[in-house]
Structure formats: C-alpha cells, structure tokens
Amino acid sequence: LLLDRGESQDSILRQCKIYPKQAPYFMKQLRMLSREKLEAMIEGLFQLDWKFKTGQASALSGIESWLVEATA
Numbered sequence: 001l002l003l004d005r006g007e008s009q010d011s012i013l014r015q016c017k018i019y020p021k022q023a024p025y026f027m028k029q030l031r032m033l034s035r036e037k038l039e040a041m042i043e044g045l046f047q048l049d050w051k052f053k054t055g056q057a058s059a060l061s062g063i064e065s066w067l068v069e070a071t072a
Helices: 007-017 022-033 035-054 059-071
Strands: none
Touching: 022 035, 035 059
16 A cells, blocks of 8 residues: 555655665565455455355365465
C-alpha cells in the first residue's frame, strides 16, 4: 500500500520498522509481490485455516496446496 501511494523507500522502511541491514532484502521482496498477489495469498491462508478448523483439509496437504498456489 505504501508503494502504491508513492512513499519513499526511507519512509516505508521507517513505518515498517525495518533495520538497515534488512532493508535491501525487504525492499527486493516487496517489489517482487504485487498487493493483489499478497492479498490473494493471505485470503488463501484464511480459507485454509477455516478448512483445518472444520476438518475439511489435513494440515500437510493443505499447506502444500497453498504453497503451490502461492508460488504459481
């Protein structure tokens, strides 16, 4: 969201409380994911959690499926 708003890198790092040594890695990863993709991944985790709690999915197969979807 901060990138979409046009915030500077320094502002993003400060607001996210990222240490200077972590900054290059954080920014690289941040630029690799779109907000839409990140939101879809979080929604997938939410749905997976619901399936675990209702007995509709096993932990291992559910996580494996989510990983495949998230990295596709």
